[in-house]
Amino acid sequence: MTAPAATPHKSFSLARVYAIGSNTLLELVRLKVFYFLLLFALLGIGVSFFTSKMTFQEQSQVLKHAALGMMSIFTWLLAVLATAMLLPKDIEERTLYTILAKPVPRLEYLLGKLTGVLALLAIALVVMVAMFTLVLYAQQQSALAAVASQLAPGPDLEAARQQVRADTFTANLVPGIALIYVKAAVCAAVTLLLSTFASSAIFTIIVSVMVFIIGHVQPIAREYLMITEKGASELARFFLGLVALLIPDMRAFTLLDDLAVAIPFELFMQTAGLGVLYVTVYFLVGYLVFAGKEL
């Protein structure tokens, strides 16, 4: 009896990337990472109680700032914690051997892992946005009812209603939330890069947190470099230049300091494009490290 014939090989397969990505998502879901969303819901309820004595505009501002801040923190935490344990776990439990013994290029393995985490972040953010929207909508309805009870039907009432609606769902919320996702994606890519050469998940997490913090103070370092160019030592300038090159500017993704100001479309696209570039570069560097790694 003859053995099966030789199998042709596809050098790159989206199906393989999808298989690894969906498996990664399933792994993270079965680890019950979504339970943290309960915490988000509880915090949202807490904010509502805290602001119950404020005016509608004040309530709306506080809720938006609090919700967006929490979304940013939670997605960042999820990105770092979920990504940090993926590779070390596969290496320690040696599931990586079984996968790479199949015709799976290391590029596809790593891309699948990153895709799985990005899918998890998207789902988590969608759930948080849904909760946030519900609370905002409830607030809006409450404000509309209050306005209707205070004003007689007529143009003034209609104008007041329009104002309530305009103050609730402002146009810059959507790009702001999109940039929260981009920022979390950048954090996930940085964490994945660190995990390709780190010896443990804890080390990866600690360094990722440091990168996140340095990323937020990096603009200050850049400004210092520009202002004190003549006075700063060569070593300091070199070090600050290296930091600016290696660590992403996290503040660039925070365009919602003033919720009343609309984010220009061009600025949004530039910022999102910068995020995609960061993710791509960090991923490719991580792949180069991983490709040469002895298992």
Next chain:
Amino acid sequence: MATPAISIQNLTKLYPIPFKREKVTAVKDLSLTVEPGQVYGLLGPNGSGKSTTMKIVLGLVSPTAGKTEIFGRDSTTVESREDVGFLPENPYFYKFLTGAETMAFFGKLCGLSGARLRERTKELLALVGLENAADRRLGGYSKGMLQRIGLAQAMVQEPRLLVLDEPTAGVDPAGSREIRDLILDFKKRGITVLLCSHLLGQVQEICDRIGILHQGVLVREGRLGDLISIENQTELILENATPELLAEIQAAVGRSNGRVVEQRQPQTTLERYFLEVTGSPERVIGDR
């Protein structure tokens, strides 16, 4: 002449020692060939270089020197693994997946999908006797069940070569015999098997050729029968022989240049005895 299933030429692997100049030699100038359709046993004590050799053949580790090929393809390339199924020692799978999900995952990695994948999953789970545990997570599987799901995933893409690392380690005698029978069935189907095992009795039953590694060097290699035969002795097993017949044979041997080395009653194997006592009859593949 058929392309060898595995061709290893002058393989050397050195591992650096951190903060030191010298290196550890895991494998030294190893050359061997496994022909298609053979069951080849790669043996050796712990630390002899078997796992390193296997990892290099599978493309998981790069050689320091030398070349390895699978059916003529360089084993450092991903495409060479299209034809290979691997069962690791202490199977390394995702414990959060069920048996069926594990098969589906590895099947997709090998390019299977849709109805073909479902059909292949069902077929292999039945072959290894896990159809009733298909929906249970691997975290709840016994050692023997993990070995079986490992064999099933190794077979998912109908490979031409199977690399099995301690396939029966930690498995009870009944399960061990079933795995042995599966390997013999693979051989009948023309699938090449590279087997690493410390269970020399099993290796003796199923392997055509063996290679013995010691401290990274191939010290013996060849057909099993040739290597372990005692050249100047002949075994003769008689049934219902009378004492008179035995005496005649002894006398005839005494008249010649030969010598009766030993006269004893042959023994069954402990494995067969154990299976008889525990009521686990020998099963033929496909008898489920």
